[in-house]
Structure formats: structure tokens, C-alpha cells
Amino acid sequence: MSGIIKSSIARKVAMALSALFLLVFLLQHFIINFSSVCSEDTFNELSHFMGTNPFIQYLMQPILIFGVVFHFVMGFILEARNNSARSVKYVKYNGGANSSWMSRNMIFSGIVILAFLGLHFYDFWFPEIAHKYIHALPEDPGRYYGEMVVKFHDPIRVGLYCLAFVFLALHLLHGFSSAFQSVGFNNKYTPAVKKLGKAYAIIIPLGFIFIALFHYFNSL
Amino acid sequence: MNLTLKIWRQKNANAKGAMETYQVENISPDSSFLEMLDILNDQLINEGKEPVAFDHDCREGICGMCSLQINGEPHGPGRGITTCQLHMRKFKDGDTIFIEPFRAKAFPVIKDLVVDRSAFDRIQHAGGYISVNTSGNTQDANGIPVEKHNADKAFDAATCIGCGACVAACKNASAMLFTSAKVSQFALLPQGRVEATDRVLNMVKQMDLEGFGNCTNTGACEIECPKGISLENIARMNREYLKASIK
Numbered sequence: 001m002s003g004i005i006k007s008s009i010a011r012k013v014a015m016a017l018s019a020l021f022l023l024v025f026l027l028q029h030f031i032i033n034f035s036s037v038c039s040e041d042t043f044n045e046l047s048h049f050m051g052t053n054p055f056i057q058y059l060m061q062p063i064l065i066f067g068v069v070f071h072f073v074m075g076f077i078l079e080a081r082n083n084s085a086r087s088v089k090y091v092k093y094n095g096g097a098n099s100s101w102m103s104r105n106m107i108f109s110g111i112v113i114l115a116f117l118g119l120h121f122y123d124f125w126f127p128e129i130a131h132k133y134i135h136a137l138p139e140d141p142g143r144y145y146g147e148m149v150v151k152f153h154d155p156i157r158v159g160l161y162c163l164a165f166v167f168l169a170l171h172l173l174h175g176f177s178s179a180f181q182s183v184g185f186n187n188k189y190t191p192a193v194k195k196l197g198k199a200y201a202i203i204i205p206l207g208f209i210f211i212a213l214f215h216y217f218n219s220l
Numbered sequence: 221m222n223l224t225l226k227i228w229r230q231k232n233a234n235a236k237g238a239m240e241t242y243q244v245e246n247i248s249p250d251s252s253f254l255e256m257l258d259i260l261n262d263q264l265i266n267e268g269k270e271p272v273a274f275d276h277d278c279r280e281g282i283c284g285m286c287s288l289q290i291n292g293e294p295h296g297p298g299r300g301i302t303t304c305q306l307h308m309r310k311f312k313d314g315d316t317i318f319i320e321p322f323r324a325k326a327f328p329v330i331k332d333l334v335v336d337r338s339a340f341d342r343i344q345h346a347g348g349y350i351s352v353n354t355s356g357n358t359q360d361a362n363g364i365p366v367e368k369h370n371a372d373k374a375f376d377a378a379t380c381i382g383c384g385a386c387v388a389a390c391k392n393a394s395a396m397l398f399t400s401a402k403v404s405q406f407a408l409l410p411q412g413r414v415e416a417t418d419r420v421l422n423m424v425k426q427m428d429l430e431g432f433g434n435c436t437n438t439g440a441c442e443i444e445c446p447k448g449i450s451l452e453n454i455a456r457m458n459r460e461y462l463k464a465s466i467k
Binding site: 006008010011012078085087098177178181 | 323425434443
């Protein structure tokens with residue numbers, strides 16, 4: 001069993017499964033955030049549900065945290081192994097001749113996303129944990145919209161968010177279809193998966209950028 | 221054509237290598253890349269210098285012996301060809317050409333441009349075969365029905381010549397395209413199913429032991445493979461591995 005855990009394929013499959021889980025999470029996160037553009041009340045209702053539902057809070061949230069941590073840790077482990085597999089580098093390496101920039105630089109786009117997550121947690125997740133468990137404040141179902149939009153009044157923060165979403169798009173442009181390939185899904189539906197991946201990688205980050213800019217311009 | 225060549229020179233496996241610069245003149249655009257290196261070596265021998273060591277054998281694109289990372293790509297700028305099938309017309313007069321050995325920890329340099337690719341042999345020994353009774357009672361292979369689609373896919377996988385371009389092209393020096401081709405060519409045929417479980421587990425284990433990197437699905441291997449081995453084989457190997465792991 002330990003041999004399987006250490007195997008390159010098992011690690012890649014685990015990496016892909018965590019990525020597929022995060023893709024689903026990102027989609028639902030986007031849908032909830034987008035509701036803030038349409039209706040303050042809907043956003044508050046959805047956020048209140050996500051913030052108080054025991055299934056979400058005590059089962060899905062720990063799974064999500066594990067998924068995020070696992071994806072990053074495994075990403076760094078695989079990168080270290082891959083780097084050591086070519087100890088002497090080429091003097092001239094023409095990677096652009098046979099592969100996309102996104103596919104060769106997943107670690108860099110990943111590091112930018114990791115840095116963004118630090119800011120994102122500082123902005124939303126830590127205050128939420130403090131609200132609930134440290135200060136133990138009473139639940140106010142109408143607080144979420146106001147807490148969210150105030151963060152998008154700062155143009156520097158909005159700029160950082162937009163930049164991070166560009167890197168998220170670059171990460172997803174390779175990552176979406178790559179996750180399917182890693183779990184062994186390569187068949188007549190693969191061209192459709194690649195198209196879906198491109199659409200997802202462009203629409204979702206662009207949507208997040210739109211939401212951030214919408215709330216920023218609304219605050220002016 | 222007059223060309224400047226920047227070539228990796230390394231006395232032996234333990235020596236520290238470096239790029240050295242050479243000039244070659246009056247090279248015919250119709251000569252092959254290896255013939256151009258032959259001309260350079262004649263020149264070096266006449267000057268009393270050590271010729272450049274490089275691998276080659278059949279010189280017709282089937283043995284998988286020639287290697288070389290040329291201008292940052294395995295087998296040079298062409299597609300679906302080995303270095304011996306690369307012609308000088310792919311370059312321009314006055315070009316500077318970088319020539320390096322295939323780089324991977326699992327492919328140590330023996331001398332100059334020659335690398336030790338026996339890691340591939342060890343992966344093959346770990347399971348890239350079928351056990352056939354050769355006592356005289358062996359069933360005629362043609363008597364076993366094989367679905368045409370699978371036969372074609374198995375044949376495609378079997379065209380891998382084990383040159384190592386996939387490893388050289390991959391930014392992670394991964395050998396998954398090679399290993400998956402060898403796994404696939406048997407996994408798709410009824411004769412290969414008998415030992416399919418042990419085969420994929422043992423070959424992947426050996427691949428990892430050799431120190432190759434992980435596949436990150438950049439697709440560089442598929443593009444640079446002289447035989448056009450498809451990434452589909454890697455997906456199949458991953459499925460085979462998962463199936464074998466839970467058995």
C-alpha cells in the first residue's frame with residue numbers, strides 16, 4: 001500500500017481529484033458571489049445558509065480546507081520531484097515549441113493563487129471565524145453583503161484580486177483538462193472536455209473580476 | 221551552408237562538461253544532421269582533436285538510437301522524425317545550432333552527446349512482455365480474435381522505438397509516454413491481459429525507481445515523439461494502474 005501512495009500515478013490522480021473538487025467548489029462560490037450583483041437579499045440568504053448550515057460548516061468546510069491544503073502541498077512535492085528529475089538543465093530549452101506556457105508554469109500560477117488565498121482569508125475567512133468562534137457574536141442574517149462590499153472599496157485590493165483572477169484563469173486553462181487526463185479520462189469526449197475547460201477557465205475568473213469591479217464602481 | 225555549432229563536450233560520466241563552439245562550412249542542405257556531424261568529426265580528426273561522440277545506428281528512423289537535443293528540442297525542429305531523418309535544409313546559412321545530450325537524471329551522460337538510456341530497458345524488463353508457452357503447443361496468435369479498434373491502438377503504441385525524446389522534451393523528465401506505450405500495447409490485446417495487473421504495477425514502480433519525473437500533461441512528449449505516440453496511452457496506463465491497485 002505504501003508503494004501505491006508513493007507512486008507517481010497515485011499522486012497525480014490524488015492531485016487531479018483534489019483539483020476536480022476545487023473546480024466544483026469554485027463554481028458554487030462564483031454563483032453565490034454573482035448573486036451579490038443581482039440582489040443583496042439573495043446574497044445574504046445564500047451566505048447565511050452557507051455560514052450556518054451544519055452540513056456545510058462541519059463537513060464540507062473541513063473537506064474544502066483539506067482539499068486546498070492537499071492540492072498545494074502535493075503541488076510542491078511533485079514540483080520538487082520533477083525538478084530533481086533533471087538536475088543538469090539544458091543550455092537552450094525551447095519549451096514553447098511543444099507546449100503551452102500555462103502547462104509549463106502551473107507552479108508559478110499556483111503560487112500567485114496561494115498568495116491571493118492569504119489575502120482572501122485575511123479579508124473574509126479569518127474575520128468570519130473570529131465573528132463566530134472568538135467573539136461569539138450573535139448571528140445577523142443581513143450582515144454578509146455589507147461585510148463583502150466594503151472590501152471592494154479599496155482600488156489596490158480590487159487590483160490585486162483582478163490580477164489573481166488572471167493567474168487563476170491561466171492555471172485553469174491547463175488544469176481543467178489536465179485533471180481529466182490524470183484520472184484516465186481520454187476518449188471521444190476529450191475535445192468537448194477541453195472546450196468546456198477553456199470556457200470555464202475564462203468565464204469564471206472573468207466573472208469574479210466583473211463582481212470585484214462592479215462593487216468597486218458602485219462604491220464611487 | 222556555413223554554420224556555428226555549440227556542442228556539449230564531456231570527457232566521461234564523471235567529468236564536468238561544457239558547451240564548445242565549432243564552425244562547419246560548405247554543408248549541403250540535402251545532407252542529414254548526422255552527416256553534418258560526421259563532416260565535423262572528420263574535420264576534428266584531421267586537426268588532431270577528439271571527435272564528438274554521438275549515438276546513431278540505422279540512420280533510417282527506426283532503431284531509436286540517435287538522440288540529441290537540437291536548439292532546445294529533441295530530434296530538432298522537425299515533427300515525426302528522429303535526428304537521423306532531420307535534414308540541414310531545416311536550417312539557414314549562418315545559423316547557430318545548439319546541440320546537447322538528452323537531459324534527465326535517469327539518462328546520465330556517458331560522453332559528449334551520448335547518454336545511458338538503459339533505464340528504459342529496466343522498465344521494459346519489469347513487465348513489458350508476455351509469457352508465452354514455447355513448447356510447441358502455443359496457440360496461433362492469429363486464432364485469437366482481436367477487435368480491429370484495439371488492434372490498431374495496440375499497434376500504434378507498439379511503434380514506440382524507445383528513443384527517449386519524450387523524456388528529453390518533458391519539462392519534468394517524465395517517462396510516462398514511453399512506459400504507457402509499452403503498457404498499452406499489451407493491455408489492449410487478449411494475450412496481454414493475463415499479466416496486465418502485475419505488468420502495470422511493476423513497470424510504474426521501476427519507472428519511479430529510475431528517478432523520472434511526474435507527468436504534468438504538458439503534451440510536449442506527444443508533439444516531439446518521432447512515432448506520434450498519443451497521450452491517450454498515458455490516460456490508459458493511469459486507468460490500468462488504478463484498476464490494478466484496487467485489485
